[in-house]
Amino acid sequence: MNAIELDAATFRHEAEEMRFDLHVEAGEWLAVIGPSGAGKSTLLDILAGFLAPSSGIVRLDGRDVTTVLPAERPVSMVFQDDNLFPHLSAERNVALGLSPTWRLPAAVRARAREALARVGLAGLEERRPSELSGGERQRVALARAFLRERPILLLDEPFAALGPALRGDMLDLVAAQRSRLSRKPTIVMVTHHPQDAAGHADRVAFLEGGRIVLTGSPADVLSGRHPSVAAYLGRTES
Numbered sequence: 001m002n003a004i005e006l007d008a009a010t011f012r013h014e015a016e017e018m019r020f021d022l023h024v025e026a027g028e029w030l031a032v033i034g035p036s037g038a039g040k041s042t043l044l045d046i047l048a049g050f051l052a053p054s055s056g057i058v059r060l061d062g063r064d065v066t067t068v069l070p071a072e073r074p075v076s077m078v079f080q081d082d083n084l085f086p087h088l089s090a091e092r093n094v095a096l097g098l099s100p101t102w103r104l105p106a107a108v109r110a111r112a113r114e115a116l117a118r119v120g121l122a123g124l125e126e127r128r129p130s131e132l133s134g135g136e137r138q139r140v141a142l143a144r145a146f147l148r149e150r151p152i153l154l155l156d157e158p159f160a161a162l163g164p165a166l167r168g169d170m171l172d173l174v175a176a177q178r179s180r181l182s183r184k185p186t187i188v189m190v191t192h193h194p195q196d197a198a199g200h201a202d203r204v205a206f207l208e209g210g211r212i213v214l215t216g217s218p219a220d221v222l223s224g225r226h227p228s229v230a231a232y233l234g235r236t237e238s
């Protein structure tokens with residue numbers, strides 16, 4: 001079954017019209033690469049429901065959600081900017097994924113603490129985002145996203161600001177969190193780092209000029225045999 005189906009989903013920011021056709025199987029991990037401005041974030045925002053396509057269809061988990069609000073979609077998203085509430089503790093930020101109420105039920109608190117422990121933040125539950133490093137903040141954002149156990153996880157360069165070793169750790173963390181769920185979430189991950197895609201994704205999509213111009217196995221797409229990909233990777237000679 002496909003977890004994601006975009007059929008000619010069209011969106012125009014200003015001058016350029018973007019149009020996306022994409023099928024992603026349930027449980028698949030898709031990496032999305034492509035030049036800055038190609039439309040990668042636009043694609044994820046259409047999936048999450050933050051942008052409404054002017055035409056075309058968005059189907060998630062077999063349901064037409066084209067006009068469904070973000071909160072009602074089977075989706076969690078982690079952004080480059082961690083999107084945490086600055087005045088709330090790590091624990092409350094995570095708990096918000098489950099319960100929007102101020103008085104947290106004990107069971108929700110316990111689950112938030114467990115989720116923080118799983119991303120290596122045991123003992124830091126009471127810290128506010130400003131008291132955490134960038135990498136730790138992204139761990140909080142990941143813990144929140146995974147705790148919701150939505151079928152689809154969208155990652156818009158959440159680790160872009162981290163160094164290579166830490167980025168690798170974070171990707172391993174995503175993989176570990178994913179594998180402990182009985183129903184593996186479908187992941188769409190935007191990255192500017194080919195090695196992130198090569199190490200973890202089942203498939204890679206290359207975007208250019210508001211279109212998905214190529215999808216295939218990481219080895220195939222990243223081989224650079226397609227001239228646009230080669231140019232993007234800086235291998236213009238191949």
Ligand SMILES: Nc1ncnc2c1ncn2[C@@H]1O[C@H](COP(=O)(O)OP(=O)(O)OP(=O)(O)O)[C@@H](O)[C@H]1O
Binds near residue numbers: 013034036038042043
């Ligand atoms: N809110 C907006 N208003 C007008 N134009 C926008 C807006 N958001 C994005 N665009 C334009 O749409 C195009 C695609 O933007 P998008 O953010 O999807 O690119 P991207 O592939 O995510 O790039 P990056 O790798 O830099 O994050 C760009 O040309 C951008 O300038």
Ligand SMILES: [Mg+2]
Binds near residue numbers: 040041042
């Ligand atoms: Mg972007």
